[in-house]
Amino acid sequence: xxxxxxxxxxxxxxxxxxxxxxxxxxxxxxxxxxxxxxxxxxxxxxxxxxxxxxxxxxxxxxx
Amino acid sequence: xxxxxxxxxxxxxxxxxxxxxxxxxxxxxxxxxxxxxxxxxxxxxxxxxxxxxxxxxxxxxxxxxxxxxxxxxxxxxxxxxxxxxxxxxxxxxxxxxxxxxxxxxxxxxxxxxxxxxxxxxxxxxxxxxxxxxxxxxxxxxxxxxxxxxxxxxxxxxxxxxxxxxxxxxxxxxxxxxxxxxxxxxxxxxxxxxxxxxxxxxxxxxxxxxxxxxxxxxxxxxxxxxxxxxxxxxxxxxxxxxxxxxxxxxxxxxxxxxxxxxxxxxxxxxxxxxxxxxxxxxxxxxxxxxxxxxxxxxxxxxxxxxxxxxxxxxxxxxxxxxxxxxxxxxxxxxxxxxxxxxxxxxxxxxxxxxxxxxxxxxxxxxxxxxxxxxxxxxxxxxxxxxxxxxxxxxxxxxxxxxxxxxxxxxxxxxxxxxxxxxxxxxxxxxxxxxxxxxxxxxxxxxxxxxxxxxxxxxxxxxxxxxxxxxxxxxxxxxxxxxxxxxxxxxxxxxxxxxxxxxxxxxxxxxxxxxxxxxxxxxxxxxxxxxxxxxxxxxxxxxxxxxxxxxxxxxxxxxxxxxxxxxxxxxxxxxxxxxxxxxxxxxxxxxxxxxxxxxxxxxxxxxxxxxxxxxxxxxxxxxxxxxxxxxxxxxxxxxxxxxxxxxxxxxxxxxxxxxxxxxxxxxxxxxxxxxxxxxxxxxxxxxxxxxxxxxxxxxxxxxxxxxxxxxxxxxxxxxxxxxxxxxxxxxxxxxxxxxxxxxxxxxxxxxxxxxxxxxxxxxxxxxxxxxxxxxxxxxxxxxxxxxxxxxxxxxxxxxxxxxxxxxxxxxxxxxxxxxxxxxxxxxxxxxxxxxxxxxxxxxxxxxxxxxxxxxxxx
Numbered sequence: 001x002x003x004x005x006x007x008x009x010x011x012x013x014x015x016x017x018x019x020x021x022x023x024x025x026x027x028x029x030x031x032x033x034x035x036x037x038x039x040x041x042x043x044x045x046x047x048x049x050x051x052x053x054x055x056x057x058x059x060x061x062x063x
Numbered sequence: 064x065x066x067x068x069x070x071x072x073x074x075x076x077x078x079x080x081x082x083x084x085x086x087x088x089x090x091x092x093x094x095x096x097x098x099x100x101x102x103x104x105x106x107x108x109x110x111x112x113x114x115x116x117x118x119x120x121x122x123x124x125x126x127x128x129x130x131x132x133x134x135x136x137x138x139x140x141x142x143x144x145x146x147x148x149x150x151x152x153x154x155x156x157x158x159x160x161x162x163x164x165x166x167x168x169x170x171x172x173x174x175x176x177x178x179x180x181x182x183x184x185x186x187x188x189x190x191x192x193x194x195x196x197x198x199x200x201x202x203x204x205x206x207x208x209x210x211x212x213x214x215x216x217x218x219x220x221x222x223x224x225x226x227x228x229x230x231x232x233x234x235x236x237x238x239x240x241x242x243x244x245x246x247x248x249x250x251x252x253x254x255x256x257x258x259x260x261x262x263x264x265x266x267x268x269x270x271x272x273x274x275x276x277x278x279x280x281x282x283x284x285x286x287x288x289x290x291x292x293x294x295x296x297x298x299x300x301x302x303x304x305x306x307x308x309x310x311x312x313x314x315x316x317x318x319x320x321x322x323x324x325x326x327x328x329x330x331x332x333x334x335x336x337x338x339x340x341x342x343x344x345x346x347x348x349x350x351x352x353x354x355x356x357x358x359x360x361x362x363x364x365x366x367x368x369x370x371x372x373x374x375x376x377x378x379x380x381x382x383x384x385x386x387x388x389x390x391x392x393x394x395x396x397x398x399x400x401x402x403x404x405x406x407x408x409x410x411x412x413x414x415x416x417x418x419x420x421x422x423x424x425x426x427x428x429x430x431x432x433x434x435x436x437x438x439x440x441x442x443x444x445x446x447x448x449x450x451x452x453x454x455x456x457x458x459x460x461x462x463x464x465x466x467x468x469x470x471x472x473x474x475x476x477x478x479x480x481x482x483x484x485x486x487x488x489x490x491x492x493x494x495x496x497x498x499x500x501x502x503x504x505x506x507x508x509x510x511x512x513x514x515x516x517x518x519x520x521x522x523x524x525x526x527x528x529x530x531x532x533x534x535x536x537x538x539x540x541x542x543x544x545x546x547x548x549x550x551x552x553x554x555x556x557x558x559x560x561x562x563x564x565x566x567x568x569x570x571x572x573x574x575x576x577x578x579x580x581x582x583x584x585x586x587x588x589x590x591x592x593x594x595x596x597x598x599x600x601x602x603x604x605x606x607x608x609x610x611x612x613x614x615x616x617x618x619x620x621x622x623x624x625x626x627x628x629x630x631x632x633x634x635x636x637x638x639x640x641x642x643x644x645x646x647x648x649x650x651x652x653x654x655x656x657x658x659x660x661x662x663x664x665x666x667x668x669x670x671x672x673x674x675x676x677x678x679x680x681x682x683x684x685x686x687x688x689x690x691x692x693x694x695x696x697x698x699x700x701x702x703x704x705x706x707x708x709x710x711x712x713x714x715x716x717x718x719x720x721x722x723x724x725x726x727x728x729x730x731x732x733x734x735x736x737x738x739x740x741x742x743x744x745x746x747x748x749x750x751x752x753x754x755x756x757x758x759x760x761x762x763x764x765x766x767x768x769x770x771x772x773x774x775x776x777x778x779x780x781x782x783x784x785x786x787x788x789x790x791x792x793x794x795x796x797x798x799x800x801x802x803x804x805x806x807x808x809x810x811x812x813x814x815x816x817x818x819x820x821x822x823x824x825x826x827x828x829x830x831x832x833x834x835x836x837x838x839x840x841x842x843x844x845x846x847x848x849x850x851x852x853x854x855x856x857x858x859x860x861x862x863x864x865x866x867x868x869x870x871x872x873x874x875x876x877x878x879x880x881x882x883x884x885x886x887x888x889x890x891x892x893x894x895x896x897x898x899x900x901x902x903x904x905x906x907x908x909x910x911x912x913x914x915x916x917x918x919x
Contacts, residue, residue, distance in 0.1 A: 007205065007551065007552075008207045010551050011205075012547075014551050022543060025543075029540075042207070043207070048218045049218050052533050055529070055532050055533045055536050
């Protein structure tokens with residue numbers, strides 16, 4: 001029997017596709033997001049914030 | 064495939080005593096009048112599988128916990144299910160201990176998506192878009208997606224806050240820079256050219272070239288430093304000038320120290336205190352005075368010595384006390400004045416002391432040794448004075464104060480201070496004036512400040528841009544996530560809409576591809592996600608030539624019921640793909656307002672579409688129940704259904720699910736060894752059951768009764784009369800039994816239902832005879848092969864038979880005629896019966912023709 005792809009998985013795939021086609025979002029982000037999805041951490045605000053801090057270099061880098 | 068083999072419910076909702084549904088993996092068709100406990104079985108399964116009854120939740124004052132248990136139940140609620148693979152499941156069973164396949168079944172059963180009640184259909188159709196999304200929500204496992212969106216929303220909000228903070232900091236820094244440069248109108252961030260223009264003017268005024276860029280600020284500072292270098296240390300020069308003017312200020316501040324006021328106040332106070340030394344305590348005087356004035360008793364208030372009671376003596380005493388009190392109050396006022404003078408003196412002393420100290424420190428930092436001793440002495444002497452005067456006022460004597468004042472040798476200090484000022488004048492004599500050097504020093508300091516603020520503004524500006532970038536990325540991620548969800552859901556809804564439309568067309572037998580049916584009635588039913596609103600779904604359709612209408616604006620109740628049911632079935636199709644191992648479908652009285660024609664199609668559709676499911680159907684409509692039994696045969700699922708009738712419900716006993724065959728067998732046993740009352744009771748119960756069934760099949764006219772709980776006496780006369788007049792074929796064969804029962808049926812009431820003393824003469828033989836007659840009647844009208852009671856044949860009129868013609872009572876003089884199949888009936892009635900719909904016009908036309916033929 002073919003594997004049933006859940007609606008949430010389909011939504012995630014579509015989201016990644018959209019992110020890949022969006023110039024405003026760094027491409028490394030998409031990979032990081034896929035990784036977070038694998039780790040079931042996409043609902044983790046802290047993990048997402050940490051990822052976002054990498055836009056334009058981390059604050060730590062600047063320090 | 065896991066199916067339910069047996070359900071036992073006791074003490075829950077309308078079910079009082081234990082009721083069993085022996086399903087053996089079959090589907091269930093359950094008929095019962097309103098309020099007889101059909102839905103109680105549905106509620107019980109929901110309770111067992113989900114832990115709650117959804118219809119008892121979310122309504123004011125109603126809850127599963129309080130309103131689940133039966134009101135007459137003596138013990139706790141029991142809900143038991145045995146599955147086809149042998150496992151048992153009851154309230155409180157630990158799911159973890161069950162086999163894996165069953166565990167998966169129960170996990171899928173935890174959300175009651177497989178149960179549809181009529182109220183849900185209407186709720187779904189008539190709900191607002193956001194509520195409708197909530198109805199669909201359990202079918203869509205979107206928790207993970209929604210949590211991600213929620214997290215992205217938080218991240219986006221945080222990024223937005225960071226931008227706001229960064230902008231606030233940038234505004235503050237730019238304002239500070241503009242103020243430092245002294246410009247009123249500026250943009251944020253302050254532009255480099257504007258700053259350069261202002262600084263250039265200042266630099267050019269002292270002969271230094273214009274500043275083209277702030278990156279050249281270092282050059283300007285270097286040029287200014289060169290200019291200042293010829294003055295030596297400009298800071299020191301300015302400090303020396305400052306020290307000189309402050310020494311002069313100190314000199315003049317000596318005159319501000321005024322001992323005289325405090326000294327005279329203290330002297331006056333001490334003198335007044337000396338005269339008032341004998342003054343009694345003020346409080347004692349005051350209270351004594353009040354006592355004498357109000358309660359004069361002729362005795363002293365302190366020693367109780369009797370005095371002359373003449374008023375003259377009392378007045379003298381009062382006047383004396385008043386005078387002493389005044390004196391006392393004068394002392395208090397004097398003390399307050401003295402304290403005020405002391406504070407003023409202390410303020411002036413501390414000011415001179417602090418000024419001396421700071422001047423000494425300043426000279427010391429400049430490396431000037433002269434004056435340090437003098438300023439130290441002044442500060443020390445003033446400190447001693449302060450310490451002395453800061454004592455409690457009653458501890459300062461006038462002599463000590465005079466001595467302290469003498470120790471402060473103002474004249475000597477003033478002379479020495481004058482000499483010190485002269486020395487500083489000489490030291491600053493060869494130096495440029497402050498007016499000459501100050502603008503250069505200030506400009507130098509300004510350039511440093513601008514350099515610092517400019518760099519700060521650059522850093523803050525970059526930070527603001529960075530946060531704006533992050534906000535843009537976060538907002539884009541959230542927007543795309545929402546778009547992805549809405550698009551994916553819309554695609555799912557498009558598929559669902561196609562299914563709903565397809566099911567609806569099948570039920571209404573509409574061929575949308577044909578030109579004739581195109582745009583007829585409600586068409587193109589569809590669910591749509593509202594792009595502008597989160598968690599919102601609208602239901603739309605076309606109605607004739609009107610596009611995009613809400614179905615409930617034009618649909619009848621029956622159409623809306625069908626749309627709701629088709630939506631539920633379409634969702635079930637989709638849900639089946641998600642949970643292929645879970646095959647249970649429960650439809651609780653959902654076709655109330657649908658006409659028979661559509662109801663039959665829906666039923667056929669369900670039985671075909673979900674043929675491999677265990678389906679529970681309940682209905683309160685007897686005709687619909689009979690239809691469904693017929694449909695089972697047509698859909699070849701007859702052997703896969705357990706058809707049950709709830710023929711009675713009482714408050715004390717609850718739902719009665721017993722089959723008439725069971726009652727017949729029990730009667731037979733009692734006829735052998737039962738007591739008269741037992742026989743009469745059981746025979747009465749069976750007769751009641753028979754009459755209830757015949758009421759439906761013969762359409763007996765009886766007075767309507769609440770709860771449809773008819774007693775024998777209320778149905779029997781109509782039954783007997785109809786059998787006698789309308790069905791002579793039956794009367795010919797069973798007339799003796801009918802006539803005998805017409806006389807004997809009250810025996811049930813006399814001894815079977817009540818204990819009447821006057822009925823004690825009714826013998827066991829009488830009861831046995833009554834029982835045999837009821838048994839005989841049952842055998843005559845119940846077909847064991849069909850498992851059904853006889854009913855009037857569609858044709859010929861006056862014939863009674865079972866559904867399949869195993870048991871027939873023909874019209875006297877006519878041949879028995881097997882009941883016709885649907886196809887035969889349609890053919891014979893020339894289309895009056897088309898499918899399950901009766902065209903009465905055609906039917907009566909055909910009937911008249913047939914009667915005409917018979918008469919001829």
